Amino acid sequence: MDKRKIENDVEIAPNDKKKSLKLRRLSAFTLGLFTAFYIWEARNSIKMALPFDAYKDKENKLLELSNRIGITIDPEIDDNLLIVYYGLTNDNLTNEEKEGFLYLIDLLRDNPYIDINTASKYIANLDVEYPIKINERKIVQARYLYSLNKIRMYQDSLKSDEIYIHELIHAIFNHGRALDLPEVIVEGVTDLLVNEYTKYNWQDELESYVFETVMIKVLCEMTSSDTILKTYTLGEMQYITDDLKEYMSDETVEKYIKLMTDIFDNIYFRNKVSQEELDELLSLTDNYMNDKYPNDEIVLERYNYYRGILDKMSSDELYLEAQEYIKHHESPSYPYFSSQLKNKYIEENDGIKTKKLVLTNNQ
Numbered sequence: 001m002d003k004r005k006i007e008n009d010v011e012i013a014p015n016d017k018k019k020s021l022k023l024r025r026l027s028a029f030t031l032g033l034f035t036a037f038y039i040w041e042a043r044n045s046i047k048m049a050l051p052f053d054a055y056k057d058k059e060n061k062l063l064e065l066s067n068r069i070g071i072t073i074d075p076e077i078d079d080n081l082l083i084v085y086y087g088l089t090n091d092n093l094t095n096e097e098k099e100g101f102l103y104l105i106d107l108l109r110d111n112p113y114i115d116i117n118t119a120s121k122y123i124a125n126l127d128v129e130y131p132i133k134i135n136e137r138k139i140v141q142a143r144y145l146y147s148l149n150k151i152r153m154y155q156d157s158l159k160s161d162e163i164y165i166h167e168l169i170h171a172i173f174n175h176g177r178a179l180d181l182p183e184v185i186v187e188g189v190t191d192l193l194v195n196e197y198t199k200y201n202w203q204d205e206l207e208s209y210v211f212e213t214v215m216i217k218v219l220c221e222m223t224s225s226d227t228i229l230k231t232y233t234l235g236e237m238q239y240i241t242d243d244l245k246e247y248m249s250d251e252t253v254e255k256y257i258k259l260m261t262d263i264f265d266n267i268y269f270r271n272k273v274s275q276e277e278l279d280e281l282l283s284l285t286d287n288y289m290n291d292k293y294p295n296d297e298i299v300l301e302r303y304n305y306y307r308g309i310l311d312k313m314s315s316d317e318l319y320l321e322a323q324e325y326i327k328h329h330e331s332p333s334y335p336y337f338s339s340q341l342k343n344k345y346i347e348e349n350d351g352i353k354t355k356k357l358v359l360t361n362n363q
């Protein structure tokens with residue numbers, strides 16, 4: 001009998017021994033696959049449901065980590081690095097995937113709000129997969145599936161490190177209340193963290209979430225970097241709204257958050273942003289910045305640069321126009337989260353806020 005026929009004509013000639021054997025094998029195989037998948041899923045959810053104590057034997061774990069990666073770790077202040085320990089000892093991950101955690105050491109050290117136990121539990125059980133159909137979604141290059149605790153890369157390797165690191169940051173932070181935050185906060189802060197902690201050209205605004213990261217920079221100026229980090233990490237918008245109330249009425253704050261969320265939802269779903277809504281958002285932001293920083297030329301100059309980018313959001317070719325704008329204007333290169341970059345900025349600028357102001361006053 002023709003071999004190909006057996007493979008293709010599965011429903012004809014049920015008496016054919018070879019064929020039924022093949023069929024049985026096939027179903028056993030499929031059944032096996034499904035069973036394996038469900039067992040894996042069940043085991044994974046049982047694992048995630050079991051109590052987890054990240055701090056158990058903490059000193060030894062941090063000592064082991066210190067020896068393994070060759071940095072000094074103080075168990076009194078470096079608890080956040082337990083997350084790196086659980087990443088490096090996770091057997092689901094390849095060595096290349098584990099290396100991603102080494103980029104996150106300063107990022108973890110700079111954040112006092114992390115729920116170390118939850119983050120460690122997710123990272124200890126994290127998995128990364130590369131679907132067979134690469135680029136099945138052309139817009140999305142990777143995704144963190146929080147309910148499965150899996151990073152799905154729509155590419156065949158970790159060639160693009162920063163995309164993988166972006167997903168690792170989601171895997172550390174985006175649980176519990178943080179899942180309810182507006183998309184602009186989740187993606188904007190995640191990408192800004194990737195920029196400041198992992199990129200050589202950290203000030204570069206030419207990335208996929210350009211409008212989201214710029215909006216986060218503006219929100220950092222309106223409130224503070226600490227407020228934004230706290231909001232992102234604890235998943236509580238209240239920290240932002242409370243700060244905004246200093247220069248806005250309660251109703252205006254509510255309106256402002258709604259406008260911002262609407263506009264960025266449209267950006268996210270690739271819908272056109274309404275000019276009217278954008279004008280209103282920018283004018284409320286202008287008023288706020290002028291009230292908060294009436295004489296601070298440096299901050300206002302920085303804001304003006306960001307405003308020029310946000311202004312492109314209602315264009316048809318918003319990404320192209322933003323790129324053109326960025327090419328023709330000098331970035332303020334001002335860091336918001338990385339303490340290392342902030343210290344460098346202060347050193348290079350002779351104390352952040354004084355230099356240009358003194359010059360202006362003398363003229």
Ligand SMILES: [Zn+2]
Pocket residue numbers: 166170186187190
């Ligand atoms: Zn993301």
